[in-house]
Amino acid sequence: MYNPAFSHIYIEKEIITHPNTTRILSGFPGSRKIEIARYMDVFSRSGQDFVMQKRSPSLILAKKYDNFIYKGAPVCQDFGNHHFYYATLVMNCIYDCEYCFLQGMYPSANIVIFVNLEDYFSSVEKMLEKHPVYLCLSYDTDLMALEHKTGYVREWVSFAGQHQDLVIEVRTKSASIKAVKSLPPLENVILAWTLTPDTVQKNHEHNTPPLQQRISCIKEAVNRGFRVRICFDPLIYSKDWLSSFSEMVDTVFAEVPADRIIDAGLGVFRISRDYLKRMRKNRPGSAITQYPYEYDNGVYHYGRKLSGSMTESARDIISKYIPYEKIYIWKEAEGR
Numbered sequence: 196m197y198n199p200a201f202s203h204i205y206i207e208k209e210i211i212t213h214p215n216t217t218r219i220l221s222g223f224p225g226s227r228k229i230e231i232a233r234y235m236d237v238f239s240r241s242g243q244d245f246v247m248q249k250r251s252p253s254l255i256l257a258k259k260y261d262n263f264i265y266k267g268a269p270v271c272q273d274f275g276n277h278h279f280y281y282a283t284l285v286m287n288c289i290y291d292c293e294y295c296f297l298q299g300m301y302p303s304a305n306i307v308i309f310v311n312l313e314d315y316f317s318s319v320e321k322m323l324e325k326h327p328v329y330l331c332l333s334y335d336t337d338l339m340a341l342e343h344k345t346g347y348v349r350e351w352v353s354f355a356g357q358h359q360d361l362v363i364e365v366r367t368k369s370a371s372i373k374a375v376k377s378l379p380p381l382e383n384v385i386l387a388w389t390l391t392p393d394t395v396q397k398n399h400e401h402n403t404p405p406l407q408q409r410i411s412c413i414k415e416a417v418n419r420g421f422r423v424r425i426c427f428d429p430l431i432y433s434k435d436w437l438s439s440f441s442e443m444v445d446t447v448f449a450e451v452p453a454d455r456i457i458d459a460g461l462g463v464f465r466i467s468r469d470y471l472k473r474m475r476k477n478r479p480g481s482a483i484t485q486y487p488y489e490y491d492n493g494v495y496h497y498g499r500k501l502s503g504s505m506t507e508s509a510r511d512i513i514s515k516y517i518p519y520e521k522i523y524i525w526k527e528a529e530g531r
């Protein structure tokens with residue numbers, strides 16, 4: 196009933212001859228190519244069904260004209276970095292996590308790739324003239340999961356290699372050892388893996404690699420000398436979340452040498468009001484979207500008591516392996 200993913204590729208006329216367009220299209224020889232004026236004509240149409248589109252997304256290649264770099268949002272962790280920014284290189288993700296904020300943010304599940312990386316690079320270089328930059332590249336997508344099609348992580352690692360005051364973080368749930376092997380490990384490049392217990396991955400993170408495969412990829416990255424971060428974020432509540440979480444952390448550090456992990460992130464699930472409204476409509480049967488969250492300051496969360504106890508318990512478990520001062524916590528009370 197459904198077309199395969201990326202059976203249709205929409206390409207803005209303006210960037211049809213851009214080298215990144217040519218390179219990305221070469222990875223989709225059998226797809227139907229359709230020329231369009233602007234990506235919004237397809238991406239922002241009204242009445243789209245996010246969940247249906249997730250089963251068979253189209254690809255859209257576009258040019259970004261402004262806002263190449265954004266200031267880090269308060270609901271995101273800055274890991275102690277003052278000049279914290281993120282870039283949207285791709286909109287949407289090949290994975291399908293039920294808790295993902297993207298389904299509340301975007302009107303479409305189709306994936307938009309901006310091809311004009313050179314404009315992002317110029318924008319970062321202008322910022323670097325004023326101060327160092329900590330830049331997260333994989334917030335509105337999973338960039339590493341698309342690496343075999345885009346090569347964008349490799350391009351950014353190469354750019355970081357020429358700019359010592361730039362630190363980039365690439366966060367992922369992917370498990371492509373091949374992609375990791377293709378990158379040089381640099382001091383100012385952080386590869387960050389998000390890990391969740393098996394039950395969360397199986398039930399709520401559709402299409403993502405299982406925990407064990409992510410662990411194997413982390414081991415490869417560590418062995419190759421990468422700076423690796425582990426993100427236990429979001430923590431998803433269930434009756435047995437604590438035992439699942441504890442078992443996962445023990446499994447991870449039975450295989451990954453903890454002293455080679457630079458730090459860890461920790462945060463309970465939280466989501467803005469407007470996003471949750473749309474997510475609840477999209478997924479009426481999801482225990483995650485339909486949970487009776489508490490609300491304040493524009494954000495839904497588990498409530499201070501439960502969030503606090505989950506955070507403290509999780510931190511105690513992680514601290515068996517990672518020193519307290521290297522565990523960065525998102526605290527809802529402080530909005531950071």
Ligand code: SF4
Nearest residue numbers: 288290291292295336
């Ligand atoms: S991997 Fe991240 S970006 Fe992709 S669907 Fe899951 S939460 Fe969203």
